Amino acid sequence: MEKAPIHNRTDILVIGSGASGLFFALKTAQKRPDLKILIMTKSNADESNTRFAQGGIAVVTDNNKISFDKHIEDTINAGGGLCKKNVVEMVVHQAPDRLKELLEFNVEFDKKSSGDWDLGLEGGHTQHRILHHKDISGSEILKKLLIQLQRMPNITLVEEHIIFDLIIHNSRCIGAYYYHNESKKIESIQARMTLLCTGGSGQIFKHTTNPVIATGDGVAIAHRAGAEIKEIKYVQFHPTALFEKDKNPYFLISEAVRGFGAYIVNNKNERFLFETDSRGELATRDIVSRAIGAEMEKQHCEYVFIDCRHLDYEKFYQHFPTITDYCRSIGIDIRKDLIPIVPVAHYQCGGIKVDMDSQTSIPNLFAVGECSRTGLHGNNRLASNSLLEALVYAHQSSEYICDKIDSVSFLDPNESEGIFSNYQYNITLNYSEELRNFKALMQETMTALFIKNTNPVEAKSVIEEILSKITPLFQKDTISLQLKELQNMLAVAELMVKEFLENNIKARAQQ
Secondary structure (H helix, E strand, O other): OOOOOOOOOEEEEOOOOOHHHHHHHHHHHHHOOOOOOOOEOOOOOOOOOHHHOOOHHHHHHHOOOHHHHHHHHHHHHOOOOOOOOOHHHHHHHHHHHHHHHHHHHHOOOOOOHHHHHEEEEEOOOOOOEEOOOOOOOHHHHHHHHHHOOOOOOOOOEOOOOOEEEEEEOEEEEEEEEEOOOOOOOOEEEEEEEEEEEEOHHHHOOEEOOOOOOOOHHHHHHHHOOOOOOOOOOOOOEEEEEEOOOOOOOOOOOOOOHOOOEEEEEOOOOOOOOOHHOHHHHHOOOHHHHHHHHHHHHHHHOEEEEOOOOOHHHHHHHHHOHHHHHHHHHHHOOOOOOOOEEEEEEEOOOOOEEOOOOOOOOOOOOEOOOOEEOOOOOOOOOOOOHHHHHHHHHHHHHHHHHHHHHHHOOOOOHHHHOOHHHOOOOEEEOOOOHHHHHHHHHHHHHHHHHOOOOOOOOHHHHHHHHHHHHHHHHHHHOOEHHHHHHHHHHHHHHHHHHHHHHHHHHHHHOOO
């Protein structure tokens, strides 16, 4: 993206450049061309969890009441009955309208030769309802939204600018402190409305499908600002990531591959999932992940396999060219070889608590996408509902902000004096081996907590010990970006451990 100047204030600050942030910005800019919108992202504009979304977006396309009811039912069942039904109904019923808007932004989804949608099937779904663009659906959406963004004169997008903290004044959010990658300093920006679209926290774990930027920043800075965080311990592990030992992130083998007819087998070439659930490969992700974990422990192995050898290769390649080509690049020929797979951290179902307009518990602060907790997912997200949630809540927040922003004023110069100059750190880009080791210890600890069900008291002790070592570093005049990122990951890890402990206390009280 072309560099653009950053002024010291903007009407709306969008933090993050995934589907939720871009969709919000485009809709808002169209409706209110008088508003200045600044999108600030910590890496390149196209580096987000959206880009790695392979499967697609779940949408009822036949406008049939039974189809809507089944999508609602599937979502609630996948979420363990913990979903908020009114939220699920809103999201599912809005899907056709949000799809229409994506199509107006020239996003393309696969069709059959008849011209009908080529709808996919994924785990937990009782009907074919997944719109996809081969196996790069997220990338297609992101690419087309970024093209549209360049046509909007009231949107500015800046890359490689890292948000450090929100600015709270009189109990409301009025902007943020950020690292300016040209001045190499911490600077501030005032905003009438701020939208967090910062994605998930997969990098808290040893193995994840999330990119290296997924460090829980949005949840961490919202928590430090006083926002309510809820259900953060509900982290979904995707059952079929391609096993490549110490690679980070892991390459994802899409849920849609199983929907296409692939089998999951153990090292004896046995399909073992039916012992756990009658749906076999098409059970929900949490069930399949646990079954694979149990099988790995039973067989004393590091992975199991996806078997595609019985499938029509030409049709498979037409649907999954990226997966096929990647496997081939590391020496796996899906026509004759099994694909080694393992469950890894994939999606954060909880996060910053928001209402149905994406408002957090802090006035003028909103959260959309994976960093938020809307009530849609419960304890386990239904496949391909994430992009749908991002679009619906981007729409909801856009409608609300466009209607309410005129009642929110910038601070006058006298009132703002001193407020925007409180962050006095100098920044170094120097890399610390000590911080890298702390990060690795945190990842090992959190992975053991989620995968091996280790005692959360032990995890709490480790996280607190790491925090005690890094906290004094913030007393110095100069800190590193690496340190700030580790602080954010530890903050989210601490919140997750706290919820585990609270859950244990509740469970004992009920006995």
